[in-house]
Amino acid sequence: MKPIYSSAEEAVQQIQDGSTLMVGGFGLVGIPEQLILALEKKGVKDLTVISNNCGVDDWGLGLLLKNKQIKKMIGSYVGENKEFERQVLAGEIEVELTPQGTLAEKIRAGGAGIPAFFTPAGVGTTVAEGKEIREFDGKEYVLEEALRADFALVRAAKADKFGNLVYNKTAQNFNPMMAAAGVVTIAEVEEIVETGDIDPNHVQTPSIYVQGLLQAKQEKHIERLTIRA
Numbered sequence: 001m002k003p004i005y006s007s008a009e010e011a012v013q014q015i016q017d018g019s020t021l022m023v024g025g026f027g028l029v030g031i032p033e034q035l036i037l038a039l040e041k042k043g044v045k046d047l048t049v050i051s052n053n054c055g056v057d058d059w060g061l062g063l064l065l066k067n068k069q070i071k072k073m074i075g076s077y078v079g080e081n082k083e084f085e086r087q088v089l090a091g092e093i094e095v096e097l098t099p100q101g102t103l104a105e106k107i108r109a110g111g112a113g114i115p116a117f118f119t120p121a122g123v124g125t126t127v128a129e130g131k132e133i134r135e136f137d138g139k140e141y142v143l144e145e146a147l148r149a150d151f152a153l154v155r156a157a158k159a160d161k162f163g164n165l166v167y168n169k170t171a172q173n174f175n176p177m178m179a180a181a182g183v184v185t186i187a188e189v190e191e192i193v194e195t196g197d198i199d200p201n202h203v204q205t206p207s208i209y210v211q212g213l214l215q216a217k218q219e220k221h222i223e224r225l226t227i228r229a
Helices: 033-042 062-066 082-089 100-112 175-181
Strands: 020-023 047-050 070-075 094-097 116-119 133-136 139-145 149-160 182-193 212-215
Touching (some): 020 175, 033 062, 033 149, 033 182, 062 070, 100 116, 100 139, 100 175, 175 182
Parallel strands (some): 020 047, 020 149, 047 070, 182 212
Antiparallel strands (some): 116 139, 133 139
8 A cells, every 4th residue: 555645735745955856747748737736835946857848837847947946957848838948048947958769768767777878869969968979880879877866756547555557548658657767756646446446457657666646636738729710
């Protein structure tokens, strides 16, 4: 049985200033909304955040960005966030932009205990600056180090009380690999069922990777709404 938090505030209580966080999601899909809101309320600062992007101006990680709670962002996409763009250009935030596939593999490697790997992505660009380059079969590859985090905040559709997780379609995105790469993983879920109610063949994140659960409804904002005139 894993701890089931009574509130998002309780779930993030152990996260302190200077922590490194992995936060699941792609755009606004599959983000742990209520955990992010609790971090905004808690006011923790000097955070290093590892996520595909930084939400939008008024939702998701964009809320922490707006409050200047993020010191460094490791991701692959500036996205629809004008404040993120402003802070980057003004030198107010440290940013490490990484090709999306490389970012995913750095996180996966961290969860698998692989310290580093070679990839052709980024060779000959600023991505490779200061990194080891090695040739294999006549082709150059750059050495990328794995990523780990103090905390991984993920979002799943369903969990059992033992902590096994199931995701909803594309909301899976970065969540499973981040769950494996966090020292402490907190899963925000739509529904918690009894242990044994999830078919083992359907489990996408085994309970061994999860340290705590929060049941919470999502507001499910739309990142960009396009309609006919």
